[in-house]
Amino acid sequence: MTPETILADLVACADLPGDSNARVADCVLGHLRRAGLDPHVMPGPEGDRVNIFASIGPRDVPGMILSGHMDVVPGEGQPWTSDPFRLTEREGKLHGRGATDMKGFLACMLAAIPNFRAARLERPLHLAFSYDEEIGCRGVGHMIAALPDLVAPPFGCIVGEPTDMRPVLSHKGKQSTRLTMTGRPAHSSRPDDGVNAIYASAEMLLAIRDLNATLASDGPFDPRFDPPHSTAVAGVVRGGTAVNIIPDHAEIDMEVRCIPGQTAADVTALVVQRLEGLTGTGAALSVSTEVLSSYPALPPAEDKALSELLERLTGHAPVQSVSFGTEAGLFYAAGIPSIVCGPGNIGRAHRPDEYILPEELGDCMAMLRGLASELAA
Structure with missing residues (x-):
């Protein structure tokens, strides 16, 4: 089957x-089994994912992994020209949710099995x-843990x-909290008579803003990235029920993105330390934190073998970072x-009328x- 046909299924x-x-797992499994493979189905702890x-060739010698995720972001609320969940060809472009991010690569993985x-x-x-x-690379860790067996x-x-x-060659790490x-x-x-949780959240918003400014001015720095330093950002704030009620609950969802050599958890810990300091004023305020998602940075490998292989295979010189x-x-x-390399452009991802080109x-x-x-040589 062609990658275009498989992409339509996905x-x-x-x-x-x-x-x-x-649904998507059954689709992938169907293509794998029809191609003659015997895949491992590895349930996650959630119970419904x-x-x-699947492997081709001898499993007792080191090999290469092609890796991609099956999930996609929603299309709801976006002004799509066509059904986001039906692959539609217009003016030479194949439109559909996930066509670029990243079912195009999955389709190629499956279409290449006969080769x-x-x-x-x-x-x-x-x-x-x-x-x-x-939603934070939550599934793949369970699969990675099972690989030694x-x-x-x-x-x-190769993550496509x-x-x-x-x-x-590299990307930043992230933790959202x-x-x-x-x-x-x-x-x-x-x-x-009350303790205003929104006022406490305001202090934390300023603390996150100030931390980001400190990271920008003091580093550490890595010129391979843009910006060349770690960042801390507050993205979502919730609190209050009515203007005539002192709010007793507030939440901030924040994220830290870190250059290699600095961990997002360590930077987040600075925010948590400030948060816990709010309870030392004698006010009846309690605080808590929850890690929503986390993945480490990908630093450039010291061994150039993998990047040199991909340069030969693609004809493109490596890009230092994304x-x-x-x-x-x-x-x-x-x-x-590990290295990141796949078809399509990230600028089309998560947007209405996402597409990939047949070429x-x-x-x-x-x-x-x-x-x-x-691998045959």
């Missing part, structure tokens, strides 16, 4: 992160399909996020050299044919 599966991925892992099976691989190829990437330690991993088929402040309600005519995060950081943290799928298929030759 786009029609409107499975969103945080919910069951039964699975990772999928890999015919190549009589001396080193194996592993196909990894994960869930819940779009399935295959020999892989020598590399959209990079215009340019190999990307919810800060919760609980005070005491009161009638607005007697504010001293601003978005991927599951590659988690593979790297598990000791698997971009063709370039990805050419890269995979070259990879088959490398």
